Structure formats: C-alpha cells, structure tokens
Amino acid sequence: MSEFRQVVRRRRMVRRYDGRPVDPAALDRILDTARRAPSAGNAQGQRFVVVTDPAVRAAVAVAAGEPAAVARGLPPWLSSAPVLVVPCVRIGDYLERYAEADKRASRPPDDRPVPWWWVDAGQSLQLLLLAAVDEGLGAGLLDVADHHALRAALALPADVTPLGVVTIGHAADGPAVGSARRPRRPWDEVVHWDTWGSAVNHPDGRCPESG
C-alpha cells in the first residue's frame, strides 16, 4: 500500500495526548502542507491561528466548553494538547479575487449551493490532519461552543471566520469513542457508477475494498 494511503488510513481523530511537546520543525511542516491546499481562483482564503501560549490555550479550551465537558466526566481534550490550530476563512479573499479582471466574467464563488470558501476550508483542514499523521503525531477537530469567546481569545478581526479547533500532539492510546465507533458506510452505499440508480457500483460487479 502506498505511503499516502497508509497515512490516510492511520488518521483518526485524536482526543488525548501524552504530554510530550511537538517538535517546532514538524509543526512548521504541517502548516506548510496545510497552506498548499487548492482554492477557487487560487484565492487562498485559508488562515491558521497557531496557539501554543498556555494562557491563550486555556482561553480557547474555555471557549470550546472543556470545563463543562470535564465536569460531565470526560477527560480533558484541549488542555492535554500542546498545540492548538484554529483554521479560519477570510471570505473577502474570494470576493476580491473574483472581482479581478480575469475572474469578473466567472460565476461568483458564492453563487452555488456551497460557496467555494467552505470547500477550500475543508481541504486545508484535511491536509492539516493528514500532515500531522505524516509527522507521527495525532490530531483532532472539535467544534467550539462559544464563537464569541474564541474570537476574543484570539483577537480575530471581524472578517475572519474560525471553523473550530484542531488539537495536535503525541497521541495517547485510547479506544475509539463516540461517533468514531460507527462503522464505515459500505462501498455500495457511497459509490455510484455512471448514474445514481445504477444496479452496479463497480464495472467488475464487486467492491474493490472494504474496511
């Protein structure tokens, strides 16, 4: 199996870290990989706020609701991670790019069911997670309960939208929890060949891979 496919298969959301620090050079490589995601019109509206300062990390953990989660009996997730990365989107980059001469005749990036900036955000987010695995680290994404508190903790400008928080560190062993225990949907359900209602999901009439 190719190294790329192994990295993809190894990636799971990591919610516990063992306290070891992250090599700053590895963190640089992870961020450099994430910023290479493709983007509509090459607008590159992705931004990353990297948080290693203990006070800012604590404020982000509060914004994400960690104290309440710990009070409910869950182990601390964010505060066990030495590095937090908040991926953000600056929509203005797209509006500005599509107002440029070579793009003015194109369909605007928000004139579609899903604006391109959210597509691009997901791409850079996935690269961030995979690059962490490629460095032998673990990473996890979680939602933030209080976006106002997150914005305040990071001093985000009004035109920058945070997506959530990515935790990065050395993974502590632990069983799959919550949603991760759900089985992967079978190939037949996910892959449609030629047309949605086609009787076959692969020209060979079989599913090439499972698991």
Ligand SMILES: Cc1cc2nc3c(=O)[nH]c(=O)nc-3n(C[C@H](O)[C@H](O)[C@H](O)COP(=O)(O)O)c2cc1C
């Ligand atoms: C957009 C997005 C938001 C997520 N938010 C959370 C979250 O708030 N808390 C959490 O524990 N996991 C969160 N997850 C992790 C998913 O539960 C996880 O990706 C899924 O169960 C599959 O497990 P795996 O990533 O380990 O393969 C999120 C994942 C994505 C892609």
